[in-house]
Amino acid sequence: MPANPPLTPAQVQQFEQDGYLIVPKLFNAEEMDVLLKIAKADVALASEANGRKDAQGGVSKLALRNDLGDTVYAAIVRAHRVVDPMEQLLGGEVYHFHHKMMVKEPYVGGAWEWHQDYGYWYKFNFCLFPFMASCMVAVDRAHKGNGCLQVLKGSHLMGRIEHGSAGEQTGANMERVTEAMKRMELVYVELEPGSACFFHCNLLHRSDQNRSPDPRWSLICCYNAARNNPYRETGGHPTYNHLERWDDSKVLEVGKRQLERIEKERAQLA
């Protein structure tokens, strides 16, 4: 598979200015189809996907993993087309911090409060610098109606804002967020399946409940710069570990193999 061209200087500049960059069609329809089939069949996903209730009773489910095995998730995390742009945007070698499948089911999928990822990664994961970013890959079409990601354009330039201490979903200091909202544009990151949004760890973001009949599944791959190794072991996300990169073609190759294994296991149980 021919390698994706590097990001252009204009794309890098856009990320630096806005705090995020959308890359359409980073993955193709067949790859997203395989990923979705695996995610749906994934027993581990069902047991790991814990629900987080939002203030209105909606439930945001996610399956978070710190490890990389012989799976389609790992093939995406390791793919040149994700890692290479990430290294361009973060200015050097990156390693895998974790990845998570975000599941917002029709009508019940929950909201996420305004936050910066670095609000948590600073506090709970002991990373000194905000040299961290995520790549959100839309598995289903993400739109305003099914609770797509919302970002405050340019808000990463504010630096880190205080966050509550009780874990995730405690959110960023709302006094700051309210002022930021008066000054910066709120953007609904609507994505077609396979398209991706790279976003900076200090970008303020949130999402609404899914009130639509459409599911909204997305895979978020998070990276830390190698030069930003946490200064303490956290028991949470990993410290620096060289990330082996795989050819982009591995997404389908590994994904199809995983799907075959799942189908074989199902047939044995039937």
Ligand SMILES: O=C(O)CCC(=O)C(=O)O
């Ligand atoms: O999936 C979403 O809507 C939000 C996810 C998010 O905020 C996060 O993973 O930090």
